Amino acid sequence: MPDKKESSHNDLLEIKGKLNEIHRDMKRFMEQSNQQHLDTVLSGSRTNFANAVIGHVLGDIDEDLERNMVKKCEMRKTCKSKFTGFLQNNANLIKQDAVPEDVILKNQSDLNGLRSNAPSKQCEKCFSQVQTLFGKQVGLMRSLQIYNTDKEKKQELSVLPDELIVNDILEPLSNKQRLQILKAIAIETKTFSALSELTGLRGGNLLFHLQKLLDSGMILQRHERGDYMITDKGFKVLRSIGDMYSVLKS
Structure with a gap:
């Protein structure tokens, strides 16, 4: 039978595990709440400005x-x-x-x-x-x-910067795993391990794809070895992709 010291150690490990789980739940809740609050504030600001x-x-x-x-x-x-x-x-x-x-x-x-x-x-x-x-x-x-007329929209399309669009938007998201990463961290921040489990990529392979997204400015890392999170640019690009998919699907 385990002695009291070993039993206490196991109890502490169990408590620590539960505390970590609570911490993760609280962090997830705060991130989602902050995003919802930000969306509400932006929506309210636009309404007030329009009025x-x-x-x-x-x-x-x-x-x-x-x-x-x-x-x-x-x-x-x-x-x-x-x-x-x-x-x-x-x-x-x-x-x-x-x-x-x-x-x-x-x-x-x-x-x-x-x-x-x-x-x-x-x-x-x-x-x-x-x-x-x-x-x-x-x-x-x-x-x-x-408001723009169809003619004006066509003119706007004609002056799109080809190289910038390809390098900063299309190429970084032209990979299934990179899109998975962006979708995942749009909901909550993710650790390297969590993204590895999500994508099935390991070590240098995952780092390669993360670096692509980092270089494009769509995600950032809180600090060295810290969680990965989506940027404003990444969120806008992802939302635009969602809008485009809805239009094509309809």
Whole structure:
């Protein structure tokens, strides 16, 4: 039978093992909570910013229409109400993450339709002002990078830096194990041993793939012999891959 000293030693080992397990669970929880908190903060910040921008734009609508529309016109009040509603609806698109081109084209078409049915020549002054305000709103959407036409998107694609895209994004992820690593540490940090078990790679083979991801800036190591974690760049690239996969799958 084991003596008391050996029994106490075994008890200590068991306690230590349980403490390590609790520590790992707490670390995993904190990392996931921090990521969720960060996502919430970023989402909230964007919403607050969009609301502030929209508030400014809506304020300009009434001021500009009041100042620049034809003063002596019996339809002034009615037209101003219609123009205000049209511009407010268009401005509220700023809340979206991306504004579809067909929505802007439809709004422009609706405005053109109203303009073509204008009852008198003096209406042109009012419609010109509405068109100017509409153009400013669309320009603001472009500045916020939430709206681009298909033509503009094609132009953007044509100037993509080939070598940079291949070396920093495509080549580092052109390997099954490297993609596995990135997916795994997007959820929680991983030790070298854990990544070895995940990928089935050992020693220098695993180091080779980790170095590829480190060099690309998609992951980092907390300190020498420390856990590996995903970077902001790595998270964005992985999320973009997920979005692309969803589009291709649909």
